[in-house]
Amino acid sequence: MASRFRRASLTGTIARIVLGVGLALALGCAALILVYRFLPPVSTLMLARWLNGETVERHYVPLDRISGFLRAAVIVSEDARFCEHNGVDWGALRWVVDHPGANGPKRGASTIPMQTAKNLFLWPSRSYVRKAIEIPLALLIDFEWPKRRILEVYLNLAEWGGGIFGAEAAAQHYFRKSADRLDAREAALLATALPDPRHRNAARPSRRHLWLAARVMAHARTAGPLVECVE
16 A cells, blocks of 8 residues: 555656656747747757767858748748748648658648747657647747748758758858859759758759759749748
């Protein structure tokens, strides 16, 4: 009897500790989301690279100093309903849940706010646990930040190759120019490198990469309403 009581007491203590840690992390993330509304953020992936002694290239720039071609190409390629949804594309997410991939949820369900939440606070590997945490963070980010700020932060956190973070560092690394001078082709090559930045080189694209970029470039020319919220 006493043994069962001690086990129940220990279980209750562990549950309270886990709940307390979870609440503290949630409050911490909420506070950082408010701070990052105004200050340049640092992603968990950048921190991991620094802690491992790896080189990190990142030059934070405001959205107005990022080519409109790149803004349109990224929205068309990554999240065509960015200006419409509240942080989560529930229709796309429902489809992915109904058609799961072998390695966890597919990238197609991730909106730009969800990817921003992942980059800021979470880990890169796909899992339903990560997705479950990512969704409320994305909803909060979309509620707290205007769409222009979300896209600005995303474009400054996205990795475009080993240790190359953000549009400015990517533009300089691959095309030897600043992000505001990227043309439509360069923007499309960078946008279509995002799903696989370690293996897609915007300066030396494969045939498939060129084909994907051509499709995105064609869609971006008529993006119109898809990008109104960030113009």
